[in-house]
Amino acid sequence: xILLDILTDGMFAAVAAIGFGAISDPPLRAFPSIALLAAIxxxxxxxxxxxxxxxxxxxxxxxxxxxxxxxxxLGKRIYCPMTVLYIPALLPMIPGMYxxxxxxxxxxxxxxLQDPVLQHKYLLDLFTNTIVTCSVIFMLxxxxxxxxxxxxxxxFSMTRHKDQAEKS
Numbered sequence: 008x009i010l011l012d013i014l015t016d017g018m019f020a021a022v023a024a025i026g027f028g029a030i031s032d033p034p035l036r037a038f039p040s041i042a043l044l045a046a047i048x049x050x051x052x053x054x055x056x057x058x059x060x061x062x063x064x065x066x067x068x069x070x071x072x073x074x075x076x077x078x079x080x081l082g083k084r085i086y087c088p089m090t091v092l093y094i095p096a097l098l099p100m101i102p103g104m105y106x107x108x109x110x111x112x113x114x115x116x117x118x119x120l121q122d123p124v125l126q127h128k129y130l131l132d133l134f135t136n137t138i139v140t141c142s143v144i145f146m147l148x149x150x151x152x153x154x155x156x157x158x159x160x161x162x163f164s165m166t167r168h169k170d171q172a173e174k175s
Contacts, residue, residue, distance in 0.1 A: 009058065012053075012057075013050045013053060013054055014050070016049055016050050016053040017045075017046035017047065017049055017050035017053075018046065019049075019099075020045045020046055020048070020049030020050070020099040020100075021042035021043070021045050021046040022042075023045065023098070023099040024041050024042055024044070024045030024046075024095045024096045024098065024099055025038055025041060025042050025045075025095075027094075027095040027098040027099070028041045028095035028096075030095075031091070031094070031095065033087070033091045033092075033095070034085075034087065034091075036085045036087070037085060037087050037091055037092060040077075040078075040081040040082075040085060040087070040092050041092055041095045041096050043077070043081070044074045044077045044078060044081070044092055044093065044096035045074070045095070045096040045097075045099055047073055047074070047077060048070040048071060048073055048074040048077075048096055048097070048100065049070065049099055049100055051066075051069060051070045051073055052066040052067055052069070052070035052100060055069060055070070063102065063139065063143055064139070064142045064143050064146045065146070067100060067143045067146045067147050067150065068146040068147075068149065068150045069150070070100060070150070071093075071097060071100070071146065071147045071148075071149070071150030071151040072150035072151070072153055072154070073150075074093050074096045074097060074150070074151055075089070075093055075150060075151040075152065075153055075154040075155070076154045077092075077093075078090075078092035078093040078096070078151075078154075079154045079155075079158060079161065083161070089154075089155060093151045097147050097151055100143075100147060101143075101144065101147070102139065102140050102143045102144070105136045105139045105140040105143070106136075106140050108132065108136040109133060109136045109137050109140060112129045112130075112132040112133035112136060113129075113133055115129045115132075116129035116130055116133060
């Protein structure tokens with residue numbers, strides 16, 4: 008049952024990533040890699056959060072690092088820049104529910120200006136959801152770009168032929 012949950016999570020993330028990838032019009036050869044990266048990353052985050060008790064920001068960092076490393080490896084194979092692969096793969100991991108709760112808390116705060124108890128509740132919800140959303144998005148960016156900084160020579164030469172990469 009656990010494996011089925013992980014595979015289902017990965018499959019839905021892959022479908023979403025293909026949709027996000029189609030918007031930016033990557034080459035057709037990139038779609039299988041985008042789907043694979045999204046499935047691996049999202050399933051890893053799901054597993055860390057559900058079965059290991061890791062918080063969403065740390066799990067997102069681990070998942071986005073795996074997507075970044077995968078985009079480095081797969082990008083070299085299909086002559087495609089890392090960003091073409093990892094940006095659509097990361098988008099299904101954007102914490103949309105927390106972002107929605109930010110807006111909802113702000114609206115409810117404004118509608119309850121006369122009730123200090125509700126104001127406090129919605130203000131606390133607003134700050135909590137903002138911190139979670141911003142930290143997850145920050146961790147996604149850090150994790151995905153970390154391989155770029157760790158393997159800087161390989162990242163810049165991955166879409167060039169060997170003789171061109173040696174000239175630069």
